[in-house]
Amino acid sequence: xSQARILVVDDDPDIRSLLRELLExxxxxxxxxxxxxxxxxxxxxxxxxxVVLDVAMPELDGxxxxxxxxxxxxxxxxxxxxxxxxxxKVRGLRAGADDYVTKPFxxxxxxxxxxxxxxxxxxxxxxxxxxxxxDVVTVDFGQRQVAVAGAPVALTPLEFRLLAAFVLHPGxxxxxxxxxxxxxxxxxxxxxxxxxxYVGYLRRKLGAAAAGRIETVRGFGYxxxxxxx
Numbered sequence: 001x002s003q004a005r006i007l008v009v010d011d012d013p014d015i016r017s018l019l020r021e022l023l024e025x026x027x028x029x030x031x032x033x034x035x036x037x038x039x040x041x042x043x044x045x046x047x048x049x050x051v052v053l054d055v056a057m058p059e060l061d062g063x064x065x066x067x068x069x070x071x072x073x074x075x076x077x078x079x080x081x082x083x084x085x086x087x088x089k090v091r092g093l094r095a096g097a098d099d100y101v102t103k104p105f106x107x108x109x110x111x112x113x114x115x116x117x118x119x120x121x122x123x124x125x126x127x128x129x130x131x132x133x134x135d136v137v138t139v140d141f142g143q144r145q146v147a148v149a150g151a152p153v154a155l156t157p158l159e160f161r162l163l164a165a166f167v168l169h170p171g172x173x174x175x176x177x178x179x180x181x182x183x184x185x186x187x188x189x190x191x192x193x194x195x196x197x198y199v200g201y202l203r204r205k206l207g208a209a210a211a212g213r214i215e216t217v218r219g220f221g222y223x224x225x226x227x228x229x
Contacts, residue, residue: 004118007048008032009039009065010080011057019052022107023114036060040068048075050118052110053097055081063095070096074144074157076117080105094201096156098184120184132167134226136210139167148210158183159202166214166224175221 006028008019016032023030031046033039037060043051051069055062066077079100098117101110132139138147144160146153155163165174165182174182176192183198184190199222203211215223 004028004049005046006030006050006052006114007039007042007046008052009034009036009057009062010052010054011035012054015054015080018107019110022111026111026115036062036065036068039065040072043069043072043075049121050114051075051077052114053077053079055079066095066097070156074160076121078110078114078117094156096158098158099190116184134167134170137163137167137206137213137226139163148206153205153207155202155205158198159205162198162202163206166222167226170224170226173217173221173223179221 006023008016008023008030009032010016010019011034013034016034020030020032031042031048033042035057039051039053042048053062053065053069057065060068062079062081066079069075069077076098077096079097080103081100082103099113101113130140130142132141136149139145141164144157146155146160146163161183162179165179176195180190180192180195183195199214199216203214206213213225215225217223
């Protein structure tokens, strides 16, 4: 994998040092920030390809930082959390994080998850059309804007990638593994349950006018129908 620019945000200097060493050994350029405010400055100045973001930080914590990062960029964000509960993980994913790792983490697991996110970013297809439109859904890929029946719909970056995967393959049955690879960048980067969770989020945000366009193909995956038969 080619060198990427990675921003590590953690108030613990030992964790920052560990992650810097791990990621630099893998060939990446690493910047660090000790709090959320410093992270936002670095995001603007360094334009990283990936952010590794701790949840528990003083003043502006990981949740507040993530919210502001998402206002500025769709850069992939890998969250670090000391809590193992499902609700904590779901909160991070719903807030716009792309993946999470629980502390204490295995070095190779963290590196694998970081590089999976980087592969997904590097693999975005430059030949993708500028816009998509059917009788209900319109997508502006350049501006990353979505509208349903003319009304704007706010999606997280991961939800936007999921919708893009559907509308760029209209009428095609996509397996769980294909969708995970298209959205997360690697077939092993997410589970079927995680995919199902995000399909549910996307359907709710699209509303009744468009949610039915995403069909479940039992035992295999999903299909987007651009118009009802």
